[in-house]
Amino acid sequence: MTSKVVVTGIGAVTPLGATVDATWEAILAGQSGVHTMDNDWSEKYGLAVDFAAQVDPQVVPDNLKRVQAKRLDPSSQFALISAREAMADAGLEETDPERTAVSWATGIGGVWTLLDAWDTLQEEGPRRVMPLTVPMLMPNGPAAAIGMEFKARAGVQTLVSACASSTESLGHAYDVLSSGKADIIIAGGSEAAIHPITLAAFNSMQALSRRTDSPETASRPYDIDRDGFVMGEGAGTLILETEEHAKARGAKIYAEVASWGISNDAYHITGGEPEGKHALAAMQQALDAGGLTAADIKHVNAHATSTPVGDIPESLAISELLGDKVSDALVSATKSMTGHLLGGTGAVEAILTVKALQTRTAPPTINVDEVDPKVKGINIVRDTPQDLPSGDIAAITNSFGFGGHNAVVAFRSV
Numbered sequence: 001m002t003s004k005v006v007v008t009g010i011g012a013v014t015p016l017g018a019t020v021d022a023t024w025e026a027i028l029a030g031q032s033g034v035h036t037m038d039n040d041w042s043e044k045y046g047l048a049v050d051f052a053a054q055v056d057p058q059v060v061p062d063n064l065k066r067v068q069a070k071r072l073d074p075s076s077q078f079a080l081i082s083a084r085e086a087m088a089d090a091g092l093e094e095t096d097p098e099r100t101a102v103s104w105a106t107g108i109g110g111v112w113t114l115l116d117a118w119d120t121l122q123e124e125g126p127r128r129v130m131p132l133t134v135p136m137l138m139p140n141g142p143a144a145a146i147g148m149e150f151k152a153r154a155g156v157q158t159l160v161s162a163c164a165s166s167t168e169s170l171g172h173a174y175d176v177l178s179s180g181k182a183d184i185i186i187a188g189g190s191e192a193a194i195h196p197i198t199l200a201a202f203n204s205m206q207a208l209s210r211r212t213d214s215p216e217t218a219s220r221p222y223d224i225d226r227d228g229f230v231m232g233e234g235a236g237t238l239i240l241e242t243e244e245h246a247k248a249r250g251a252k253i254y255a256e257v258a259s260w261g262i263s264n265d266a267y268h269i270t271g272g273e274p275e276g277k278h279a280l281a282a283m284q285q286a287l288d289a290g291g292l293t294a295a296d297i298k299h300v301n302a303h304a305t306s307t308p309v310g311d312i313p314e315s316l317a318i319s320e321l322l323g324d325k326v327s328d329a330l331v332s333a334t335k336s337m338t339g340h341l342l343g344g345t346g347a348v349e350a351i352l353t354v355k356a357l358q359t360r361t362a363p364p365t366i367n368v369d370e371v372d373p374k375v376k377g378i379n380i381v382r383d384t385p386q387d388l389p390s391g392d393i394a395a396i397t398n399s400f401g402f403g404g405h406n407a408v409v410a411f412r413s414v
Helices: 020-028 041-045 059-063 066-070 074-089 111-124 133-137 141-149 165-178 196-204 243-248 277-289 311-328 342-359
Strands: 005-013 100-105 156-159 184-191 234-242 255-264 297-301 330-332 394-401 405-412
Touching: 005 020, 005 074, 005 165, 005 243, 005 342, 020 342, 041 196, 059 066, 059 074, 074 111, 074 141, 074 184, 074 234, 100 141, 100 165, 100 342, 111 133, 111 196, 133 141, 141 156, 156 165, 165 184, 165 234, 165 255, 165 342, 165 394, 165 405, 184 342, 234 243, 234 342, 255 277, 255 342, 277 311, 277 394, 277 405, 297 311, 297 342, 342 394, 342 405
Parallel strands: 100 156, 100 184, 297 330, 297 394
Antiparallel strands: 005 234, 005 255, 184 234, 255 405, 394 405
């Protein structure tokens, strides 16, 4: 390792807003981005779930020219919009293409493009299938769009590890920058997979909440009455730079990427290891690699999806990681407001973690009426934000995905 890595720009498109500022303001206010969907899917397909956390449909026409939007899957549209915000926030009007890279992620990729093309083939025949269908549906489509927009020639890569994907993309970017292979990396992830197929499939495995009578309260991590996660969509971008490069150009620095950790449960294709042992290993690896101790960790942005079984192992792992310092770490479960953005969730939650360190404010977790007694030991921020201490502190953000993927990024305040 030759250099520290820092965050110099952030951008987001979420169910709570089309920018980081709009999203952060809504998060601190405890607003839910979950609503009943304005479509006929439930009636047409007999879906049991008719709500999700969707991006405002006006976001794309407000930010992309029509011809450009038409050539991009929604997952790429969200990615490009968030990347533009992050690059502008970082003050990077121009970069050295040979020293600029992209590390992007998605869990599913261009599902809308793929399934729309299938419908077109069936209904109108092969001649009506769009020529750009393959580059629009491929999982590396968002990364390619960003790479071309910003002339990133030091490498454009895509990581696909279900709901841990964009946290892994940040870790990969950290490794590349630390090794000196680039000066700037546009890192993050996106997802746009709210579709009748995915809603039906997730519901079939009993993973989704069915709280149709009160969708705004459906995502309720840690609550004893939680019954599943809520589908979300959007994108998050973080501009990561070597500290030397950032300081040389006088960039503002939000936080330092202290380190990251990765592991795999090798236990079950959809269910996490019930004691959280391997999630703990990824967290411990992140602390050890960054020279951090339990006493340094004052905030945790938890994966906490609101599934009956998923929230418990993570709480056990956090408690084990922090030991007698566990009460000092304020735990936020922001999916209670954003829903679960699948492959994009880690990047958005990393941004919220960086904002928490920058503003010394831990976001709330909404909809927690009664904490499940099986959720052990952690200090959950409920209903309203709480202040983080001054001085040098650190935070971690956790992401876990189908396939047993565990990824954790640790940030240090500056």
